[in-house]
Amino acid sequence: MKILVAGDFEPDYNRTKIILDGLRTIPAVSLSFYNYKEKSKWNFAALRKACKEADIIFLPAFTHQDVAAIKILSGKPILFDPLISRYLSKVFDYKKVSRFSPRALKNYLKDRISMQLADLVMCDTSCHRDYYHHTFSIPLHKLHVVPVGVNTDEFPPAPALGERDTxxxxxxxxxxxxxxxxxxxxxxxxxxxxxxxxxxxxxxxxxxxxxxxxxxxxxxxxxxxxxxxxxxxxxxxxxxxxxxxxxxxxxxxxxxxxxxxxxxxxxxxxxxxxxxxxxxxxxxxxxxxxxxxxxxxxxxxxxxxxxxxxxxxxxxxxxxxxxxxRTKYNHRAIGQLVYELARQLMPA
Structure with a gap:
């Protein structure tokens, strides 16, 4: 299975890194990359060529603004991991945007359109899945929970500290x-x-x-x-x-x-x-x-x-x-969950 990881993304961002680390442990998966931070998003010929060579296109965390263009350009199945709602974050969490302003509507539409256009959407929790469903009317069958998890190879336990003065x-x-x-x-x-x-x-x-x-x-x-x-x-x-x-x-x-x-x-x-x-x-x-x-x-x-x-x-x-x-939420298990979602998108 050839998976193209595309869009404007940070490969070392924790959520994305865990998924990529996990996918690299699966022999059946071959990863390629078209990262707008390294390559021009306007080079349509190069991007179209990268998409053509892939079976599935994976858009990692925070690539909401890239889903529509890549979907239209590629025509390939899109697996999208928003991780957050831009609308929820900017309007209700950071409170940088007034709830009934044009900017709030813009962020709402970025969430809704990107999730609607993607073939499958990953959610880090069931609570987030339900929020996407009720707030943006995304069908539940498109929303799948993939927990954040952890690369346990990079975070191994150390000996217990014992009692200390502080x-x-x-x-x-x-x-x-x-x-x-x-x-x-x-x-x-x-x-x-x-x-x-x-x-x-x-x-x-x-x-x-x-x-x-x-x-x-x-x-x-x-x-x-x-x-x-x-x-x-x-x-x-x-x-x-x-x-x-x-x-x-x-x-x-x-x-x-x-x-x-x-x-x-x-x-x-x-x-x-x-x-x-x-x-x-x-x-x-x-x-x-x-x-x-x-x-x-x-x-x-x-x-x-x-x-x-x-x-x-x-x-x-x-x-x-x-x-x-230790076993259900390490990077290997998370990679396997993403692989299973990608398999659902493979042509019969």
Missing amino acids: FVVGFYGGFIPLQGTRMIVETAKLLKEHADIHFRLIGNGFEYKVIQQLVASYQLGNISLPGWVAYDQLAAEMNNFDVCLGIFGETLKADLVIPNKIFHYAALEKAMISKESPAIREIFEDGKDILLTANTAEAIAEKILLLKNNGALRAQLAQGAYETI
């Missing part, structure tokens, strides 16, 4: 609204009298400067903000966390996703705390492989103290998380 509560991310980093800061404020608890928030992004200012205004010495960490150093950083924090955003999008970090933490065999949501319950079970919490600083602080004082529970949750994702 209990490290860790997080990494892009400081976007759905991650709820403000809530983490409020939690740290409640726990600032616990001198042996330290919060380490890795990354930067949308609200990073706001978080820096908030930490400074609260005069919190129990939070470090080291900034961005290279991908190949991420596992080592997370292996220094005693407990890992998921997401605590208050937007609708936060209820629809299971973020990359949850799968990474689980692969590293770490105990996790995250906001309770319908999406996260699709894979993880409270008290078995994760601790879910009400989305308040008081409730999160209570969970942190519980795990700090109960090493046996931490170990139980960590092992449970690892067992949950």
Whole structure:
């Protein structure tokens, strides 16, 4: 099976990288690429030639704007992975666009038209699938769940840390609204009298400067903000966390996703705390492989103290998380799911 990966995409973006890593493990799959970041999207002859040589065309995360042109130009079956709704993200999550503005309509149409034109659409959770169906009227038979997963070869578990003088509560991310980093800061404020608890928030992004200012205004010495960490150093950083924090955003999008970090933490065999949501319950079970919490600083602080004082529970949750994702949600399993969808699109 020849799959062309096309559009304006980032091959190293976590979601896309996991899928491509997984597909590369399948002997029956041959991958080729036409990435607009490297080749001209206006070179129709070259793009048409690349499409002609493929059986299936895969458009990875965030390529909404490329679906229509490639579908028309190629005439080949299109497997599309939007990952997000542009409309939901810009209007309701980032709140950059007024709900009833022309820009909101433009983003709505980008979602709807791209999903309608694709032959099959991938969704990272069942919650996202239902959102696409009800919001954009995409038929359920076109929508298929492929979880984010994790490349377990790149995120192997390390030996347990054991007891230390400082209990490290860790997080990494892009400081976007759905991650709820403000809530983490409020939690740290409640726990600032616990001198042996330290919060380490890795990354930067949308609200990073706001978080820096908030930490400074609260005069919190129990939070470090080291900034961005290279991908190949991420596992080592997370292996220094005693407990890992998921997401605590208050937007609708936060209820629809299971973020990359949850799968990474689980692969590293770490105990996790995250906001309770319908999406996260699709894979993880409270008290078995994760601790879910009400989305308040008081409730999160209570969970942190519980795990700090109960090493046996931490170990139980960590092992449970690892067992949950080890076989069903590694990159090989995710690649196999994508391959099976591609097979559905092959000519009889």
